[in-house]
Amino acid sequence: MPRKIMGRCFAFAMILLSVSLPVFANDGVDARINEAVKPFADAVAGFIFSSFPLGGVQIPFVLVWLIFAATLFTLYFRFINIRAFKHGFQLVRGDYNDPMSAGEVTHFQALATALSGTVGLGNIAGVAVAVSLGGPGATFWMILAGLLGMSSKFVECTLGVKYRNEYTDGTVSGGPMYYLSKGLAERSPALKTLGKVLAVLFAVFCVGGSFGGGNMFQANQSFMQLVSVTGGEASWLADKGWLFGIVIAVLVGLVVIGGIQGIARVTSKIVPLMAVIYVSAGLVIIFMNLAEVPAALTAIVSGAFSAQGISGGVIGVLFQGFKRAAFSNEAGIGSAAIAHSAVKTNRPVTEGFVALYEPFIDTVVVCTITALVIIITGTWNPSVDPSQGVALTSAAFESSISWFPWVLTVAVVLFAFSTMISWSYYGLKAWTYLFGESMITDAVYKLLFLFFIVVGSSMQLGSVIDFSDAMIFAMAFPNILGIYFLLPVVRKELDDYWADYKAGNLRKFGKAANRD
Amino acid sequence: MSKVLLVGVDCSNCSNRAFEYAADRAEMSKAQLIVVHVIDWSPFSFNTPQENEERHRRREDELQRAHKEIIDPMVDDLREKGVFARGVIRHGHPAETLNEVAKEFGATNIIIGKTGSSRIKSQLFGSVANTLVQISKIPVTVVP
Numbered sequence: 001m002p003r004k005i006m007g008r009c010f011a012f013a014m015i016l017l018s019v020s021l022p023v024f025a026n027d028g029v030d031a032r033i034n035e036a037v038k039p040f041a042d043a044v045a046g047f048i049f050s051s052f053p054l055g056g057v058q059i060p061f062v063l064v065w066l067i068f069a070a071t072l073f074t075l076y077f078r079f080i081n082i083r084a085f086k087h088g089f090q091l092v093r094g095d096y097n098d099p100m101s102a103g104e105v106t107h108f109q110a111l112a113t114a115l116s117g118t119v120g121l122g123n124i125a126g127v128a129v130a131v132s133l134g135g136p137g138a139t140f141w142m143i144l145a146g147l148l149g150m151s152s153k154f155v156e157c158t159l160g161v162k163y164r165n166e167y168t169d170g171t172v173s174g175g176p177m178y179y180l181s182k183g184l185a186e187r188s189p190a191l192k193t194l195g196k197v198l199a200v201l202f203a204v205f206c207v208g209g210s211f212g213g214g215n216m217f218q219a220n221q222s223f224m225q226l227v228s229v230t231g232g233e234a235s236w237l238a239d240k241g242w243l244f245g246i247v248i249a250v251l252v253g254l255v256v257i258g259g260i261q262g263i264a265r266v267t268s269k270i271v272p273l274m275a276v277i278y279v280s281a282g283l284v285i286i287f288m289n290l291a292e293v294p295a296a297l298t299a300i301v302s303g304a305f306s307a308q309g310i311s312g313g314v315i316g317v318l319f320q321g322f323k324r325a326a327f328s329n330e331a332g333i334g335s336a337a338i339a340h341s342a343v344k345t346n347r348p349v350t351e352g353f354v355a356l357y358e359p360f361i362d363t364v365v366v367c368t369i370t371a372l373v374i375i376i377t378g379t380w381n382p383s384v385d386p387s388q389g390v391a392l393t394s395a396a397f398e399s400s401i402s403w404f405p406w407v408l409t410v411a412v413v414l415f416a417f418s419t420m421i422s423w424s425y426y427g428l429k430a431w432t433y434l435f436g437e438s439m440i441t442d443a444v445y446k447l448l449f450l451f452f453i454v455v456g457s458s459m460q461l462g463s464v465i466d467f468s469d470a471m472i473f474a475m476a477f478p479n480i481l482g483i484y485f486l487l488p489v490v491r492k493e494l495d496d497y498w499a500d501y502k503a504g505n506l507r508k509f510g511k512a513a514n515r516d
Numbered sequence: 517m518s519k520v521l522l523v524g525v526d527c528s529n530c531s532n533r534a535f536e537y538a539a540d541r542a543e544m545s546k547a548q549l550i551v552v553h554v555i556d557w558s559p560f561s562f563n564t565p566q567e568n569e570e571r572h573r574r575r576e577d578e579l580q581r582a583h584k585e586i587i588d589p590m591v592d593d594l595r596e597k598g599v600f601a602r603g604v605i606r607h608g609h610p611a612e613t614l615n616e617v618a619k620e621f622g623a624t625n626i627i628i629g630k631t632g633s634s635r636i637k638s639q640l641f642g643s644v645a646n647t648l649v650q651i652s653k654i655p656v657t658v659v660p
């Protein structure tokens with residue numbers, strides 16, 4: 001029966017889209033959508049990124065908030081990002097997977113699912129923006145932010161598993177909504193209301209983030225790349241963002257409304273492959289230009305501390321690096337905690353160790369490769385229009401591998417698609433936390449999500465990026481504030497587990513057991 | 517301790533032949549027969565968040581179905597014949613898991629059917645029988 005209802009909702013969505021088609025038929029539709037949404041997007045961004053001046057640059061408070069938290073977590077958990085790095089790998093490799101739980105969600109699977117939501121455009125377009133605005137030095141701060149972000153992910157994902165809901169029908173659901181409300185209430189009755197408020201705020205921003213960075217930004221950037229690879233301004237597609245949006249919306253709709261999991265499943269298998277191709281191509285270019293690598297590394301390090309010609313000087317460089325790292329790996333944002341909480345484990349902290357690998361792979365490895373390619377090929381240039389995003393990375397790869405922009409286009413569209421699928425899930429979880437679970441609330445969210453895909457691909461990058469950033473970063477306020485109250489909980493979980501680990505009380509299975 | 521035989525079954529016809537062959541052997545030699553069904557699963561697959569959320573429930577469903585449709589009728593059948601039988605259902609890589617279970621129960625012989633796939637297909641993707649023959653430390657009987 002539910003299938004039938006879903007089918008109807010889907011039909012309804014399609015009708016909605018086709019009815020809106022005549023509106024799109026006029027010339028300059030994209031411009032009109034842009035005009036309508038821009039003031040709102042700008043206002044939201046302006047509010048979230050309220051900033052204070054420091055060293056001649058406006059520093060958004062939210063960035064300080066994120067970096068301060070990541071640094072504090074790193075210190076409070078005594079460099080857990082380094083300390084648990086090896087053990088996290090053992091967990092991902094499956095050394096501790098009990099064969100009796102075979103068939104449940106493994107650490108690897110939880111990590112892979114979370115990664116497919118973060119590895120994507122942030123690594124390709126975001127890095128290009130950071131390097132063009134902040135110079136090579138931005139890379140240094142990006143890597144540092146990635147390393148610190150590992151500690152934030154550790155805390156979030158541990159809490160995500162600890163306070164997840166396990167329903168009688170055997171499904172699980174977790175994330176900041178649950179640890180903020182349940183966790184704070186458990187700490188003290190006095191915190192109950194605060195926990196509830198933070199959870200609701202988080203859920204509201206998460207829904208916003210799922211429309212912004214998890215959706216419009218993705219649609220927008222993949223469309224831009226498609227236009228640039230098919231001939232730029234002269235491309236037939238150039239003013240048909242809405243058309244691209246509708247096509248993507250239909251595909252996403254088939255998955256999230258039509259329940260055609262096959263498409264999602266195929267994507268979830270192709271995306272890791274595309275990531276491998278992307279990273280390999282990056283490494284090939286780096287090896288082809290091995291002689292330039294030392295100079296690039298020097299530029300990264302020296303540029304980090306002496307910023308010539310960069311607006312805002314060193315602070316400006318730092319700001320660009322941190323900002324793009326945070327946007328790419330989402331550490332402290334809380335989204336990953338939703339994806340990680342489905343894992344099968346009775347020690348929540350294990351998922352925290354595994355989650356360390358997310359910012360590491362996403363930022364320290366993938367973003368650095370992108371940055372190196374851009375710097376080595378000399379494609380970065382302070383005068384380049386920052387709104388070029390993907391196009392800049394594309395040009396960097398093209399200068400060494402002429403046909404690569406085509407591959408990159410496929411990768412970008414697929415990354416965008418899988419990120420949208422992930423974020424539609426995060427957003428829906430937050431949405432149902434707010435409005436309860438029912439066919440109607442589900443359908444309303446999903447239709448809105450599809451609508452924003454069309455909006456996103458029709459808007460100009462500037463407002464899209466600002467709005468996307470704003471909504472995603474807003475999630476960090478309630479999330480991190482709540483986490484501060486829950487730090488002792490994580491500390492206890494960690495200390496108990498670490499003692500068992502050091503004492504050799506944890507059982508390994510299979511080949512891993514024989515290795516010792 | 518009596519002899520322990522292990523038979524790997526899915527629901528294809530070939531494994532039914534393997535099952536009958538194993539049942540005869542067990543009956544003749546008064547051996548214990550472990551009937552194993554492996555649900556193909558990898559700990560290193562890439563899933564959507566939705567799949568992960570429902571994984572636990574799906575697993576229960578899969579186990580239940582395998583019990584009801586495959587293993588239980590076979591075990592009942594064996595017990596009627598007076599064979600000491602036991603059913604095992606696991607998730608995992610079919611050949612590796614059969615090998616593990618065989619070790620776990622101290623089996624002396626693994627009996628499986630051929631999957632009946634074409635030569636090219638088994639060249640490309642390998643087959644349970646081929647892999648098992650390579651990794652098993654005990655004799656493997658492949659029933660055509």
